[in-house]
Amino acid sequence: MKPEQSPTYRPEIDGLRAVAVTSVVLFHADLGLPGGYVGVDVFFVISGFLITSLILRDLRDDTFRLADFWERRARRILPALVPASAAALLLSIAFLPPDALEGVGRSAMYLAAFASNVFYRNNLGYFSARAEEQPLLHTWSLAVEEQFYLLFPPLLLLAFRLVKRSHLRLALVLGITAALSLAASIRVTRIDPPSAFYLLPARAFELLAGALLAFVPAKPLARLGHAREFLSIGGLTLIAACCLLFTRETPFPGVAAAAPCLGALLFLLANLRSVAGPPPTWSGLALASRPFVFLGLVSYSFYLWHWPPLAIAHSWKVGGDAWLFRSAVVLGAFVLAVLSWRFVEQPFRKPRPRRSRAWVAGGAAVAMGALLLGGASISAHGEISQVPPAALGWLDAKIDPKYLHIVGLDRMRARNLPSIGVRDEDKDPTVLVWGDSHAMAVMSAIDEACRDVGWKGLVATHASTAPVRGYYVRETYGLNERALPYSESLFELIPTAGITDVVLVAYWSSYFREDPPSHDPLVKALLLTIKDLRALGVRVWFQREVPKYAVDVPQELARRALVGLAPPSGEVTLAELHVPSPMQAFESEIVAAGATLVDSIGALSTAEGLPIAGVDGRSLYCDHHHLTPAGARRLLPAYRAAFAAATQP
Template sequence: MTATSSGWENDLKYRADIDGLRALAVIPVVIYHAFPKLLTGGFLGVDIFFVISGYLITQILLKSNSKGTFVIKDFYVRRIKRIFPALITVIIATLITGTLVMFGDEFRNLGKHVGGSVLFISNLILWQETGYFDPLAKTKPLLHLWSLAIEEQFYMLWPIILFLMWKVRQSLLPVLLVLIALSFGLNLYLLEIGNPAAAFFNPLSRAWELLLGALLAYAGMQRWITSERLSGSTADALSVTALISVTAAFALAKEGNDVPGWWAFVTVMSTVVLITTQKSWLNRKMLSSRFAVNVGLISYPLYLWHWPILVMAPLLGLTSSSAKVTLVILSVLASIATYLLVERPIRFGRNFRHPVRKLVTGFLALGLTGAAVYATNGGPNIALRAGERAAFMAYFNYEPPGQPYFRTIDVEANYRLDCDFYDLPAFRAGRATHLPRTADSSCFRPQLPGNPTLEIWGDSHAQQFYAGLKAVLGSQWNILVNASSGCRPDHALTDSSLDYCQRSNWTALETIRRYKPEVVLIAQAEGHDADHMLILIRMAIQAGAGHVIVAGPVPHWTPSLPATIVRRLWVKTPELTSVGIDSATMALNDHLRLRLGGSRGYTYFDVISTLCEDRACRTRVGPDRKLDITTWDYGHLTPKASIFVAQAGLKQLVSASSAK
């Protein structure tokens, strides 16, 4: 493990294109978080950060080892001065804002995540709580610190491993190759066995991304790859190919069970290529442009600021597209201020005495504050955490493991969770998995011979219709339920012992083939696509369904109906309101109604028309705003609302469909 001095001097010069790569990483992440439909794979920008980090840090470590100047304390001092100033600033701002606008359970969880951030175990906490793409994850202001936790866990061991390898004069190449293969293999294995949350948050299944950056640094040290060898038309062609590949990944990847997986591989390898093509036109002109470099310089504070701002804004009623644009601009301005007024003075200034001691003390104080907030169930009872409003929100607490509200409304029976292939007990225990569990056989087999049969197919937004249909149809119908949480209806040609959604959809189609139900009701939470639904309708009819009813979306509230009532409609809660209603869902329903307005063999059920009038939707279906509320979260119907919807239109559709 030797290198020439001149090689190191060249390799460690400041590279503007690396800052440009940081811009290429952070911009897609921000776009995805603000407008997920605009860039569905923007979350892959984090993978670029991992490669850059592994490359630069390993370069520095290898250089200090080669010169015999490596001191572990110095390494961590540099890390503290690099990451603590902006991180402390953002966490303090988030805590202060949370104190004023969060409910008790929300602030309690924030306290836990602050503590996890200080210990750099955010990824492990989130792994046990929920997946990155689950709806609950999008209400956590410090969710994005999972990536910082993975980096710091990596750097707890990597400098020591490098130092020991250097001391024994052992070649680093075989070690790197083995570790990369094992880590990437674990990533694919966890996805294969249906555990995407583990693949996403597990530091062992993410290490390969940092290690590939480390391998690139080692290759540069050994002079295997140099800017002189890789230049001209070859570098130009490679860099353009890499940029096209990573852009395609941003545009085509979607949140789901195959992430990180091969999409991350494409992103990581494209980043590796872009780091090696330093002399290409793209690196010199685009990635090194003033705009790209300036964005790269603020990429770290921008990454820290944008997500808490986007999460907190809906709590204040800021949900429109124009508001989100303003919030992104605000994030950029906060990042510039943090970079100029906090980061640079502490990292490079001479007027800030004993910076490391003060930073560590402040960081630990934040950790203790978070622990205290968590231990006291949300800290002091002030603002929204006091009085009748707090009691109102506490009534709707459905967070695991206890999920008290679910017991109140008997969600097990009213949503037929015994039919759900998702392993709910494992989720409640913090061991979420995509492996299917065994569902009750009565869900898929008619219990009333001679009576007509209705099959419910979809996800939890299909399950929500069971209570109403059971109430209005009674013992006159067999009601079969092939619906699992988080599984939009899809055509599954085979069964699966690894993916609960595939099993749920396969079982749905098999049940149609076996029992030829008079009516099939299809519903889903999101991802509505008219062409896809027409395919499902055709498959259901070909399998033996007498008639298909496609239920449109229910009204979506931002962030939830109970929160909207408490924050914006508390003094006088109207029965109908447009406050807090997601306009995109309303527009989607208009589109689906036109595309699926009715044809031979199927009917579109406009759920929104039963709950809304002139874009104003029901907050309750009775006199009591708490007991008669239409939904306990953003859009799942309560049993009372389900009965209301069934009586208002669904019963008539089912009866008419069976007569066709």
């Protein structure tokens, strides 16, 4: 008998699965549901309810065996997962560059141990740009679920025996555990969002909420009558509201995740019944209709197949503005899902007389072992990437690690600063480079220019921290409040160390918070900083902010190279994607305050004044705005000329 023909089969639950998977797919494809990711939470509730219902039935009948349970899970999960994951790896080999391919290989290794959620927690955030480019990212939820089902059944069995088969006591234990998990989720969402999003402790309450519903008796609910209609419609409305109102900026999971879970619980509760038959609510009947049920039946395969091609498209910025393209990808994934459900899932779901549990265990071990070895091989040999060399040349773009100096407050106070310029232990430093990661990116040019004029210098750089006195903006990787004593220590250092020149380099536009920029306190603080430096008798060099772009430059150039739009020689401009910096409007005031401009914009522009993004098949940028060593080298003549002029009597 097929599952959908079973006397205990609940078609409206497949319909709810259809709602959940559709929400997730539309969110991933950017097709109008900004909060569609809550479909995963609905899945968790459904899963917890169904699995716990089956376990409780077997516990009451004394027929529950852990080996049987895990065999059913293997039959349910692995047959569809393995070919879908293999296809994702093949897609990655065909379309991703070596660096990205190595990461995909490592994620596959974690997936083989159902720990991909741990991998992604340690390497990225779900809503970050890089997350959109991970072909196996969607398996994090599968890992959470399988970790739960590794622990939950034996613990439930133990608790069932300890409470002497009392369902009330057992439900109380699960309720307390769910409450603790929800409290942990709320707390961890505030202090460590990636851990809250990916890891089981902060997600267990969603599965446990469904598990608690399995303890609710169906017969008393019949007395609710038409109130069940309101519960059912209210649950679906709550899920829909979350899909429409939540965004990537919504703190999640925490309190927000409780809303879609409650919606799923209300719908399931309203449609509980003690015997097989049609759902007791109109909305339940609607979700029990053939289209919803069919989509629910293929939902697992659809979930597995829809994301990898979308991730590959994201990685190349293909189809970002083309909803028709993304819709075609989703439709293709649905066709593959139907084929997978019919010819892969279905044949493996039911035990066969000649296939013992050992056969299932052996097959599972071989399948996951192959996934592990395949992931390890790809991770170790990223060069098997099939991306053409012309595109790979553009993607080979990084900041020189030699100059990635993160000088913190303690190091500043200890005056233990990195040095640049001439390598002479007997020579005192006279130049100080103060800046953020943009300073690190161009430090190779400043270093060489200092050596050319015989200067020795010190470096005071910290990511996401403006080189401004008495001012800071809160940034994830910045010094934040520590920027205040940091700048004061730097001002104490300058006269005592004999510094005569200070170079200011920063990603200035990232520190503006007011609109219009003329009202932003950054400008006032910067002008005061320059005047304070001049009052100490030092020359101030202000590097103009390098041109920045609305896209990741090496990726955009590589994408264009794939279709022959990025020539392998000569200067390449992305002028139409250039984003002007608001700091340019204040350069005259900066000069009036006493600083001398270093013209990085002219150094990175064509003779016609168009910004240059790449030269001779190599990107001058490693992202939207940080220069590569090749980009920094174009600034070397400007720094040489500025420093040489300063040495003239």
